[in-house]
Amino acid sequence: MKLMSDLNCSDYEEMLNIPTHLVIILSQDGKILKSNIEHKKILGWNLDEILGKSLHFFMHEGDHEVINKKLIALISGKELSVTLTTRCCHRDGTLRWISWTAITKDDLLYAIGTDVTKMMETETETALIQNTIVQKEYQTRFTTFFEQSTLAMEIYSLDGFPLAVNKAWEVLFDTTRDQLKGYNILKDPLVRHSTIWSYVQKAYQGESVEVPAFWYDPGTLNKPGRARWLEAWISPVKDEFGGIREIALILKDVTEKIETQKALVKSIIERKATEEKFQIISNRLSMAVKAGHIGIWEWIPETNHVYWDETTELMYGYVEGTFPRTLDALNERIHPEDKDYLWRSISQAIEQKRPYRIDHRIIKKDGVQRWVQESGMALYDEKGKAYHMLGTVMDITERIEAEEDQKFLSQSSELLNISLDYKEILKTLSGHAINYFCDGVFVDQLLPDGEIKRLMIVHDDQEMKAKLEKLDKDFPSHHENNPMLKPLFNGQLMFNEDSDVFLEQIRTTHSEIYYLALKDLKVKSSIRIRLKGRESVLGMMTFITMKGSSKNLTKRHIWLAEELTYRASMAFENALIHQASQEAIRSRDEFLSIASHELRTPLQSLTLQNQMRKRNLDKKMFDVFTPDKVSGMIEADLRHLMRINRLIDDMLDISHIRAGKLTFMKEKVEFCSFVKDVLERFRPQVESKGCYMTAVYTDSLVSNIDIYRIEQVIVNLLTNAMKYGAGTPIKVEVCQRQNKIQLHVHDQGPGIKEEDTERIFERFERAISSNEVSGLGLGLYISRQIMTQNQGALYVRSIIGKGATFTLELPLEE
Numbered sequence: 183m184k185l186m187s188d189l190n191c192s193d194y195e196e197m198l199n200i201p202t203h204l205v206i207i208l209s210q211d212g213k214i215l216k217s218n219i220e221h222k223k224i225l226g227w228n229l230d231e232i233l234g235k236s237l238h239f240f241m242h243e244g245d246h247e248v249i250n251k252k253l254i255a256l257i258s259g260k261e262l263s264v265t266l267t268t269r270c271c272h273r274d275g276t277l278r279w280i281s282w283t284a285i286t287k288d289d290l291l292y293a294i295g296t297d298v299t300k301m302m303e304t305e306t307e308t309a310l311i312q313n314t315i316v317q318k319e320y321q322t323r324f325t326t327f328f329e330q331s332t333l334a335m336e337i338y339s340l341d342g343f344p345l346a347v348n349k350a351w352e353v354l355f356d357t358t359r360d361q362l363k364g365y366n367i368l369k370d371p372l373v374r375h376s377t378i379w380s381y382v383q384k385a386y387q388g389e390s391v392e393v394p395a396f397w398y399d400p401g402t403l404n405k406p407g408r409a410r411w412l413e414a415w416i417s418p419v420k421d422e423f424g425g426i427r428e429i430a431l432i433l434k435d436v437t438e439k440i441e442t443q444k445a446l447v448k449s450i451i452e453r454k455a456t457e458e459k460f461q462i463i464s465n466r467l468s469m470a471v472k473a474g475h476i477g478i479w480e481w482i483p484e485t486n487h488v489y490w491d492e493t494t495e496l497m498y499g500y501v502e503g504t505f506p507r508t509l510d511a512l513n514e515r516i517h518p519e520d521k522d523y524l525w526r527s528i529s530q531a532i533e534q535k536r537p538y539r540i541d542h543r544i545i546k547k548d549g550v551q552r553w554v555q556e557s558g559m560a561l562y563d564e565k566g567k568a569y570h571m572l573g574t575v576m577d578i579t580e581r582i583e584a585e586e587d588q589k590f591l592s593q594s595s596e597l598l599n600i601s602l603d604y605k606e607i608l609k610t611l612s613g614h615a616i617n618y619f620c621d622g623v624f625v626d627q628l629l630p631d632g633e634i635k636r637l638m639i640v641h642d643d644q645e646m647k648a649k650l651e652k653l654d655k656d657f658p659s660h661h662e663n664n665p666m667l668k669p670l671f672n673g674q675l676m677f678n679e680d681s682d683v684f685l686e687q688i689r690t691t692h693s694e695i696y697y698l699a700l701k702d703l704k705v706k707s708s709i710r711i712r713l714k715g716r717e718s719v720l721g722m723m724t725f726i727t728m729k730g731s732s733k734n735l736t737k738r739h740i741w742l743a744e745e746l747t748y749r750a751s752m753a754f755e756n757a758l759i760h761q762a763s764q765e766a767i768r769s770r771d772e773f774l775s776i777a778s779h780e781l782r783t784p785l786q787s788l789t790l791q792n793q794m795r796k797r798n799l800d801k802k803m804f805d806v807f808t809p810d811k812v813s814g815m816i817e818a819d820l821r822h823l824m825r826i827n828r829l830i831d832d833m834l835d836i837s838h839i840r841a842g843k844l845t846f847m848k849e850k851v852e853f854c855s856f857v858k859d860v861l862e863r864f865r866p867q868v869e870s871k872g873c874y875m876t877a878v879y880t881d882s883l884v885s886n887i888d889i890y891r892i893e894q895v896i897v898n899l900l901t902n903a904m905k906y907g908a909g910t911p912i913k914v915e916v917c918q919r920q921n922k923i924q925l926h927v928h929d930q931g932p933g934i935k936e937e938d939t940e941r942i943f944e945r946f947e948r949a950i951s952s953n954e955v956s957g958l959g960l961g962l963y964i965s966r967q968i969m970t971q972n973q974g975a976l977y978v979r980s981i982i983g984k985g986a987t988f989t990l991e992l993p994l995e996e
Contacts, residue, residue: 206219210257214234263283267281278297415431478575484569490507541555621641639651704730707735709724716755846891847890853925857896933985962976975991976991
């Protein structure tokens, strides 16, 4: 490796072609003869503007005296080469720091300079490493990345005690900072007896040194830790007067590299220029930063120039090297709503002379919004004015989205408590989803009979909502073989990022009109998830986004939709259970109310009549107890007791039905003869209500039935006909329809509304108010249960004002 003094004239002539250095050849009187100043516009001057002029032409006036002293020492032969750093005037009026090395040969002066402006202005880790290698320049610690660096770093006082170590150092030596108390590098026997000791001494004498790979084995002194190969860089950190302030030591574990390929260490040792050595170290730090996906930025407030590294450019959507490097270009990428907050935070940090850290949104060059965490600090001149800012930026979009998702789900859980009405809960959760990640939500309910019912459509656009409702109305059978319903039956989530592709599948199973109607909705993407309770399937939720909307469903939203659907399922099922329990409580309370009323009436009558009889006996009024009158009293009592007995039987039947213990004893009977017998026995009761009963029979019909239970049904139908059609004719008709026996009971009562024709077969239900007629409202419910157990059916047809026809159906025996 050649020293500067060993370089000949041809070497310097060749250096004129090196783009990274500024080369100038001067005469003995300091006139510029040749230069590569035009290459890459170094200092901005054209060659013809400086040829023949003094070196002082573009040197800062304050450095002229130092330059003159150095040139005199060189020309006089007192020095073979000189090194100094001066401020040079750029053609645009700004100042650049240039590090010069010069020699004299053949009556000419040869000077080579390197732009070290950033090294002089930036108090960063990079500046610290460079300044330990570059000749006696102003040095500052790179505090921004000290803790983040993968290189182990130590700062020692002049008496050898550690002032600071970073996390990488703790990891390298498997120790903590607290364990360093009392440690002294100058007294460490492991250091004093290793090859690094001589370099440590040089550093304490003011020399920056690079320590080649050396073997570190703490086991030789029974210290903890494993043996390894280490590289080191040691440099004195000097103050502005050239005095040594502290010693910086950088260590790197190169065991693997040494063992596999020693060429890397050799290439570092053989570098011939300190600038090239710095570049290697700088690259290593840059790689460490990139590995953490951290970008680096710099801002010069005076010129408003902004510098980004490759990672930062990519983060903001720029191809490497294409960022315009202006403050205006930076502001274009800051989200409009966050811009004031960001600059206010920066201004406060500068004013208070402290670092800052802020999370804010950016708009990438392609229009995509991202979240970043920006950290920065300012460097100040002797007057306290910020002249340079530097910092880091890191993409935290995924973290922010995860936090927002958790907040969304937490709020969703809170919304479950607003109501016990499942429709209101589902509507509220759907609206919550629309406010966060989708444009619309459909909820389909799977009914107990297997029918699929569109429970609700939630969408902010009323026109779109009307279109969806019309679609359901125009295509009532669209559920059949519809691919959209697969999640409902197989339980597998369906995600359609491009709905147009999915619609082509529907086109193969449904009509073209239905396909075009779906396409007209302009749905962009959708997620379909089954609503499933603990034991049953409840339905399905569909989340959609519309074409032209800023929202778009992605894989990230699948998890979110699943979590929301799970919460909706639990709330849905709990609401249904609550609804059923409330209905059961209502039915129980109504039953108890009706039962108490129905039982109280005959009991009160019995009580009053017996009290009156007792009074008559006490008064010895025996004439009221004639045989005829006593017979009437007994008949009245028996009617009341029969009524009580029938109420008790109904209640017992209900209990047996619910427990599945209603017993049946079936036998084959000739149905028409059986009905005639029942009607004849019941005719006196019918006529007592002023009703006239007729019967029409067909040929012999045989059925396998429980005659006691079927008689119970027929009597219940006749009782209802008397109750609701008192004083009007009752017609009973027995006939055959295909393989069924039918018994029709026609009355001329007030009739039953069509919407009530199923309700009246439920427990405690009547066609009219319970205040108008007596009874528990159990007769038709029990009758239908009996018919079901006998493989039969019971239903009613009615016209308001024209009476009702109850039909009993039983299977016909051959």
